[in-house]
Amino acid sequence: MQDISIAANPTNILFEEVPGRRSFKAIVDCNSFYCSCERLFRPDLKHKPVVVLSNNDGCIVSRSDEAKKIGVEMAGPYFKAKSLIQQHDVAVFSSNYNLYGDLSWRVMETLRMLLGASRVEVYSVDEAFVNLPEMEEREVQDYALHIRHTVEQWTGISVSVGVAPSKTLAKAANFMAKENKQVSNCVKVLLSAEQQREALQSIRINNLWGVGGAYAAKLINMGITSAWELRNMSVAWAYKNMGGVTGARLIRELRGEPCIDMKEPLTTKKMIATTRMFGAPVNSISAIKEAIATYTSRAAEKLRRQHSAAGSITVFIVPKAQHHSADFHHGTALSRYARLPGPTAITHELIKAAVQLVDELFEEGSSYKKAGVMLGELVPDTAIQGNLFVPPAGNRNRYLMNMMDNINFSMRDDILKFAAAGTHKNWKMRQELRSRRYTTRWEEMFEVK
Template identity: 60%
Template sequence: MAGPYFQAKPLIEKHGIATFSSNYNLYGDLSWRVMETLRSLVGSHNVEVYSVDEAFLDIDMVTPDQLQAFAAEIKDTVEQWTGIKVSVGVAPTKVLAKLANGLAKKNKVATNCVIVLDTKEKIDRALRATPVEDVWGIGRRYAGKLNQFAIHTAWDLTRIEMAWMKKHFGGVTGVRLAKELSGKVAIHMRDELVNKKMIATTRMFGQPVADIHSIKEAIATYTARAAEKLRRQNGAAKVISIFIVPKEQSHNTYFRHGPTISTYTTLPSATAVTQELIKPAVKLVEQLFEEGKIYKKAGVMLSGIVPDDSIQGNLFDSKSTNKNRLLMGMIDNINFSMRDDVLKFASTGTKRDWKMRQELRSKRHTTRWEELYEVR
């Protein structure tokens, strides 16, 4: 993330450094396997997926004397079933659990990547050993501010009065954080968000783009991808937004960009039909594009999402609606089974691939038959 690959390429080749493109198919599949393993251990309703590589578990069903053994069982089971190394932090609250997990990562040999904070003494030691900037939700900016008040560790933070936290540290957010560090639950488990309220597809262009036709092709491609995601959750979108990002004109390098330019439109009715989304999206490009500028990125966002079975039907156009749903289902099924967008709309272009280049991507061992790992 420090800079573009081409700038570091000579150094990378000189020292034989291994480099890989993003492999989202593999990441997503392995993340799903880990989360499914956790659900099998504690039950689906006790797992909150926080990110692609992190989750909170409610293990109230485990007795205090079994916490250490159960945490070790979680770690060993995930690693055995998925091959993914994990660390486990157990504590009375989410913030303390995050803190315990961080310490487990830092002291892998001593802790075997498992820390259980089940007594006041253990919690106090962990708080004293954690710099304030490492506390979940603080970061460098607030850490610097807290340091000015002689608050350098998580322990120091628990000594502060709630009124002071509310005034100087984000109001209610600061109070919740202080309570959590003190062992009082203030941030509760949340149900997993199955259906997204917004769906976006954005990409950096592999090379500079200066003509409106290419921008329209890119936007059409990203809209088709977003529409596919929308149909997976059986949704329909009412609002479509697009943005384009020009290269900063005062710099010669392509990787410096200017301000993002965006616009949106509200559709007559919510839809998940690709062609009904592409048409207004491409039209929006004409409002944003400026001749003479070089563009480096574009994106599409669908919002105002509702269940597709809640859309008011058209008495005079029911056949067309049913045909479109069948068509979208057929396209999705073929593309999913055959991969690589065998079927696509002409507006997305035929000569240039607007997908991520991923020239250095590792194999998708768990999601492609032709790329299965071979053991000899």
């Protein structure tokens, strides 16, 4: 790269203010993220096919490139692919969210250290948009490679980088980079009009970011099959046929006009939910209550972490479809909502309300496959109105919750829990093939012999 000065910290690349330099958008996307996390601690799997399964080991949610080549389908049921997986000796893992969440944080923190926190927008667990510093076009390719190599060196997770004048074009560039990693070296830059034309002509409309399945079908029926054809439609046409401002903005983005700004990090959620599939169908109300109490405890921890309190709670349970019965709910979620006496973040107060809703929902003789809890009407915990009829000693509950959270965070695995959550938990989600939580559990650390 030219005209680049390196600061004392060699990871911080500083660009001087020079006329003619421009700022570009980029997206950094982890390659087969869950599989990459598993391979990080299993170097013997580096060039072998790997797949990761969804909750309860039901479906395939991540595939390495080698697994894709042998025909393992994304989102396909595991039992259907089992013979193909065994035939090719594919390594199979249950989802290990503790490991994936920690490694995701390390990737995002690396980007923040390289570019500054204000330039990084975490888009998903394995993707982040970034605002690149101002630079000349000839410097962009090298800088994108620098980002890629630094992330891989610091975290062990391989990434692809797409760069363009707008977010939508950056996503298109990233799609191209991942399509043929050997040719692209996992980096694709779309700056010139010719580069953008060639890329958009090769991208099918259903693979374009911002075009959902319904709109893709509609556009194909109208004869628009590529991103380039959509790009050449008028803004007025898009406003009329693609959802008003959203469609018009998409056309401008495809033309290289940045219309989708970087978003501020979302630190406070407006609703908190915890849901899980059961490891096996559950048909007893006591087991359902244990599960709901456990999920409520987890949601309450999230609530306190963002210093909020909930004014309402919703509980739902999902019946297992009864093929022999035409009048039962066929797997449709059953839910109940309740307003709380006052906003609270106290776990046992939320559990009390939640298990009462289970009494209203549960039907004797039925089996259930999933349950969940949602906390709504959230307010800052500093804005809770006091109650003249509750003695000040009631505030001890808040200190108790803080103590529980601190102990559980440091010791892990909910070493302190409420009795309502049970001890045996036969209903827990299946994770029979889960790897060790190498980065978040002392007793499961990676061993070098």
